[in-house]
Amino acid sequence: MKKILSLVLMLVLIVAVAAGCSSNSSTPTDPNTAKEFKLGDLSDSKPIVVNKEKKEVQYLAQVNGKYFTESTRHGVVFKDGSNGEKAVLRGLANQIDFYNALIEIGAKPGNNISLDDMKLTEKSVEGSKFNVFVTWEGLGKEIPFSDILKASEKRPMDVRFGGNLENATNLKTGCILCLDSCAVGITSDAAFKANEITNQKQVTITGNGDILPQDGTKLAVIFRLAE
Amino acid sequence: MRIFSLLYNGFIWGLLVAIIAFQNEWLEMRISVGLIIPVIMLLVVAIALITKKRFEMPAGFTTLNLLVSLLAAFLILGSKRLAVVPAAMIREAVHRPDIGFPSINLFLILGLIAGLTVMWLRKLRN
Numbered sequence: 001m002k003k004i005l006s007l008v009l010m011l012v013l014i015v016a017v018a019a020g021c022s023s024n025s026s027t028p029t030d031p032n033t034a035k036e037f038k039l040g041d042l043s044d045s046k047p048i049v050v051n052k053e054k055k056e057v058q059y060l061a062q063v064n065g066k067y068f069t070e071s072t073r074h075g076v077v078f079k080d081g082s083n084g085e086k087a088v089l090r091g092l093a094n095q096i097d098f099y100n101a102l103i104e105i106g107a108k109p110g111n112n113i114s115l116d117d118m119k120l121t122e123k124s125v126e127g128s129k130f131n132v133f134v135t136w137e138g139l140g141k142e143i144p145f146s147d148i149l150k151a152s153e154k155r156p157m158d159v160r161f162g163g164n165l166e167n168a169t170n171l172k173t174g175c176i177l178c179l180d181s182c183a184v185g186i187t188s189d190a191a192f193k194a195n196e197i198t199n200q201k202q203v204t205i206t207g208n209g210d211i212l213p214q215d216g217t218k219l220a221v222i223f224r225l226a227e
Numbered sequence: 228m229r230i231f232s233l234l235y236n237g238f239i240w241g242l243l244v245a246i247i248a249f250q251n252e253w254l255e256m257r258i259s260v261g262l263i264i265p266v267i268m269l270l271v272v273a274i275a276l277i278t279k280k281r282f283e284m285p286a287g288f289t290t291l292n293l294l295v296s297l298l299a300a301f302l303i304l305g306s307k308r309l310a311v312v313p314a315a316m317i318r319e320a321v322h323r324p325d326i327g328f329p330s331i332n333l334f335l336i337l338g339l340i341a342g343l344t345v346m347w348l349r350k351l352r353n
Contacts, residue, residue: 065328066315069308071252085319086256198253216327 039137039220047093050101055225057101059176061089063207065215071204073179073197075145075189076221081174088149088207089221091176095168098176099186102128102161107225109163113183118195125181125188127161129226132177132187136219145221148212149179153203155191159223162188177221179205187223232284233272235342236292241267243296245316246303261320286346293339 039060041049047060061076067088074087078094091098103109110127117123133142146157159177167184168175178185180192197203213219241264248260284292304312314331318324 062324064324066311069311070255070315072256079324083256085259085315085324090324198256216325 037218039135039218042220044092047091048097048101050104052105055105057098057105057223059098059101059221059223060092061176061219061221062092063212063215063217063219064088064090065207065209067207068209068212068215069206071206073195073205074175075149075177075179077176078174081172083173083175088212089219091174092218095174095176095186096165099163099165099168102186102223105225107161109161109165111163113162113164113181113194115167115183118183119199121193121196121199123181123194124158124190124192125160125162125194126190127163127187130159130161130187130223131226132157132159133222133224134219135222136213136217138213142222143211145177148208149205150208151203151205158190159187160190162186229275229283230272231342232286232289232346233275234268235346236284236289237268237271238264239289239292239296239339240271241265242313243299246300246312249312249316250303259316259319261316261318264317264320286343286350289346290343293343 036044038044040058042058042060044060049058051058059076062079064085064087066085072086072088074083076089076091077083077087078091078098079085081091081095084090099109107128107130110125112126113123132145134145134148135142144157145159160181162178162182162185164182164184164186168186171184173184175182175185176187178188180188180197181190181194182188183194192203197205244267245260245263248263249255254260300313301309310332311328313335314328317331317335318326318328
């Protein structure tokens with residue numbers, strides 16, 4: 001009986017570990033995990049690309065399928081930040097490098113929202129305006145960032161360079177793009193006031209599973225300075 | 228086997244408590260709620276070891292516990308979220324965002340079945 005028990009356990013363990021390992025190695029046709037991933041100028045070793053002529057910053061991120069069904073106020077967060085697993089897209093470059101990249105293309109930070117403002121839901125983030133797009137392998141085009149979100153209340157996105165370098169450095173949340181005005185995110189959506197989504201609980205935003213590719217897919221987020 | 232059944236049942240309760248905690252968006256945004264699972268498991272074992280009365284969690288109780296907890300999880304999350312939330316919590320807790328939800332779910336299901344199988348085989352043997 002002991003032998004049968006041991007055999008059963010061993011078989012189950014082998015199957016379970018094999019299943020886990022197979023998810024890491026990915027399917028042969030999945031380009032995201034074979035060798036170094038590349039998407040245009042972006043790659044695993046170069047997750048941020050600055051184009052001064054086009055005044056745009058390309059940023060490599062990865063879909064977090066958890067937020068197809070769960071709501072969040074985080075659009076893109078660096079994976080090693082404390083909020084790394086709390087966003088629709090998991091960022092692959094840190095928030096400091098992202099901030100510097102935006103400065104490099106001539107964007108001006110707003111720095112107008114304080115941590116105390118996050119309790120009041122009164123101010124909207126200021127700073128240079130960006131038009132934000134996403135694209136991924138096989139899509140063949142850029143689509144607006146708002147298309148990959150499902151919001152219970154539609155408002156046109158107004159992404160601003162909030163700045164917040166000091167808060168971003170000290171708090172280490174990793175926030176790249178917040179879905180409402182924020183005192184920590186490098187960029188955030190001025191269409192919603194400071195921390196409005198959390199404070200007022202009237203609007204919920206999830207990732208759009210009908211548009212986004214599957215969980216774990218890498219994609220490019222393009223921040224283009226609006227004229 | 229007593230410790231094993233305590234850990235097994237503790238895991239089930241831990242997962243259910245984590246699912247309930249997950250419903251609080253404020254909490255979910257601030258901590259890795261999956262870490263509640265090992266805390267509950269250790270708590271169950273600690274309480275069992277500390278209490279003077281030796282209490283057992285036999286196979287029948289464990290099976291019922293699993294079924295009731297599964298039903299509760301289904302009622303809280305619904306089928307669509309049930310396929311995502313436990314796996315998301317576990318992969319966040321173990322810092323492995325590279326593992327897909329289907330793999331974690333398979334590991335979870337196989338592990339739960341295997342644990343229950345072991346307990347029933349042991350019971351039949353005794």
